[in-house]
Amino acid sequence: MDSELLNVLALIMSSLLFIVLVLKITRNLIKTEPSPNLPRGPWKLPIIGNIHNLITSSPHRKLRDLAKIYGPLMHLQLGEIFMIIVSSAEYAKEIMKTNDLIFASRPHILASDILLYESTDLVYAPYGNYWRHLRKICTMELLTQNRVKSFQPIREEEFTSLVKIIDSHKGSPFNLSEAILSLIFDIISRSAFGMKSKSQEQFLSVLKGVPVGVGFNIADLFPSAKWLQLVTGLRSKFEKVHRQMDQTLEDIINEHKKQKSTEDLVDVLLKLQDENGSNKDICLTINSIKAILLDIFLGGGDTSSSTIIWAMAEMIREPKTMKKAQVEVREAFDMKGRVDESCIDELKYLKSVVKETLRLHPPLPLVGRDCGQTCEIKGYHIPVKHKVIVNAWAIGRDPSYWTEPERFYPERFIDNPIDYKGTNFEYIPFGAGRRMCPGSTLGLINVEMPLAFLLYHFDWKLPNGMKEEDLDMSEEYGLSVSKKDDLYLIPVTARPILNREASLQGKKGA
Numbered sequence: 213m214d215s216e217l218l219n220v221l222a223l224i225m226s227s228l229l230f231i232v233l234v235l236k237i238t239r240n241l242i243k244t245e246p247s248p249n250l251p252r253g254p255w256k257l258p259i260i261g262n263i264h265n266l267i268t269s270s271p272h273r274k275l276r277d278l279a280k281i282y283g284p285l286m287h288l289q290l291g292e293i294f295m296i297i298v299s300s301a302e303y304a305k306e307i308m309k310t311n312d313l314i315f316a317s318r319p320h321i322l323a324s325d326i327l328l329y330e331s332t333d334l335v336y337a338p339y340g341n342y343w344r345h346l347r348k349i350c351t352m353e354l355l356t357q358n359r360v361k362s363f364q365p366i367r368e369e370e371f372t373s374l375v376k377i378i379d380s381h382k383g384s385p386f387n388l389s390e391a392i393l394s395l396i397f398d399i400i401s402r403s404a405f406g407m408k409s410k411s412q413e414q415f416l417s418v419l420k421g422v423p424v425g426v427g428f429n430i431a432d433l434f435p436s437a438k439w440l441q442l443v444t445g446l447r448s449k450f451e452k453v454h455r456q457m458d459q460t461l462e463d464i465i466n467e468h469k470k471q472k473s474t475e476d477l478v479d480v481l482l483k484l485q486d487e488n489g490s491n492k493d494i495c496l497t498i499n500s501i502k503a504i505l506l507d508i509f510l511g512g513g514d515t516s517s518s519t520i521i522w523a524m525a526e527m528i529r530e531p532k533t534m535k536k537a538q539v540e541v542r543e544a545f546d547m548k549g550r551v552d553e554s555c556i557d558e559l560k561y562l563k564s565v566v567k568e569t570l571r572l573h574p575p576l577p578l579v580g581r582d583c584g585q586t587c588e589i590k591g592y593h594i595p596v597k598h599k600v601i602v603n604a605w606a607i608g609r610d611p612s613y614w615t616e617p618e619r620f621y622p623e624r625f626i627d628n629p630i631d632y633k634g635t636n637f638e639y640i641p642f643g644a645g646r647r648m649c650p651g652s653t654l655g656l657i658n659v660e661m662p663l664a665f666l667l668y669h670f671d672w673k674l675p676n677g678m679k680e681e682d683l684d685m686s687e688e689y690g691l692s693v694s695k696k697d698d699l700y701l702i703p704v705t706a707r708p709i710l711n712r713e714a715s716l717q718g719k720k721g722a
């Protein structure tokens with residue numbers, strides 16, 4: 213939770229003590245109407261409700277602890293906002309499948325209004341014709357299997373140059389977190405915007421300043437108190453970042469209008485804008501294009517890079533797992549002398565490593581929806597406009613579905629039909645239902661391939677004689693939940709990178 217929030221809370225709390233006492237006395241004197249059967253929740257303080265229950269930097273953990281007491285469907289009040297917290301696969305299915313249409317919009321937040329062009333992007337657009345139109349563009353044009361495949365040369369080039377950089381640091385501690393973050397953002401920006409340019413570098417540096425804690429900040433919890441947006445400085449922070457990002461996107465789009473190069477996502481969107489000129493109902497404006505590009509950039513970058521780092525951190529703590537993954541990758545690619553995407557489906561164990569990483573560390577642990585219409589879920593009353601948060605992280609660690617849930621054990625996914633499609637509600641790292649992530653194909657290839665490269669070319673050791681169990685696995689909330697401390701590892705080159713000609717000759721000889 214934000215530090216501004218803590219300051220404001222301290223003020224509110226002290227002035228509330230008196231009110232609480234008065235209310236406690238009057239509560240017993242006034243007879244209330246029988247309330248509908250709302251899910252249970254912790255006792256609520258006046259005005260702040262349950263904010264004090266959530267003072268922690270890891271809301272998904274705190275919410276799981278509360279759900280252990282109050283149940284898998286829990287009612288909370290955070291300031292002016294009423295929330296239903298879902299912490300079991302059964303209730304997640306009720307929200308994301310049985311009643312998916314009722315919960316098809318997302319909660320309204322200040323950040324998306326300012327940063328994402330009044331929520332005209334795909335992630336935050338309210339459910340309706342406009343959202344359907346954007347979703348179609350994403351699933352049929354921008355993020356299709358073929359489109360993702362078309363970016364293969366970009367990925368291979370970037371992975372190869374990463375291996376060269378790591379090789380030049382062999383034998384000494386290397387900041388893998390930093391290198392992977394910039395690798396993934398380079399790949400996404402080259403795929404979305406074309407070749408790297410001056411404005412892209414600027415875009416990346418601007419994004420590093422995006423304020424964290426989106427969704428649980430004080431301005432979102434007291435939306436009617438607009439002054440809070442000013443006092444906390446949140447509005448001006450968001451507006452500053454927005455102005456910088458907007459200028460960068462404007463430059464990128466203008467460059468694309470002038471120059472014709474290999475087709476990237478900006479070109480596809482501009483083409484669709486021309487074709488849609490006659491469709492007055494759904495107009496793809498330049499701002500919608502910018503908003504979609506931000507979804508791809510923000511949605512696709514941090515999620516993949518944090519998953520890669522969690523996977524490497526978990527494997528370094530479990531040397532047998534890392535060895536097993538390395539043996540598999542090396543057996544698959546030793547004949548070719550290099551890693552390529554054509555064999556990725558053969559890497560069953562590596563895929564299980566990624567699945568297990570996403571079970572323990574879903575980059576977006578809390579999936580937000582809005583209740584569009586009063587309804588009943590298994591006998592509980594869910595009022596319209598309540599926010600619904602599905603705790604995908606807690607569900608992925610629920611002992612009712614997972615044996616030894618806290619253990620990193622990729623073997624659990626071998627010969628196990630559970631997949632990412634959002635039909636197994638005990639495993640929903642990409643969400644489920646109509647708002648499910650449309651970028652899973654791109655996201656997964658951007659995780660699996662770099663891991664294959666890292667495991668094929670290098671052995672890895674912890675620096676300074678650190679023991680496996682001493683590696684700090686603390687989390688940090690940002691655009692996604694990532695490992696708090698950068699992961700430093702010592703690379704030992706096991707398979708030096710061959711130049712393309714040499715590897716092709718090796719192939720011919722074989």
Ligand code: HEM
Nearest residue numbers: 334335508511512515576641642643644647648649651655
């Ligand atoms: C490891 C990688 C990723 C993970 C774990 C992930 C996870 C998620 C989750 C949990 C949601 C919410 C789903 C729901 O409400 O049911 C989501 C939505 C979304 N994701 Fe991803 N994502 C990843 C990569 C990507 C990539 C690469 C892109 C695009 C390039 C992307 C674009 C989006 C968009 C646009 C939405 C909003 C969809 C809508 O509301 O209709 N994601 N993602």
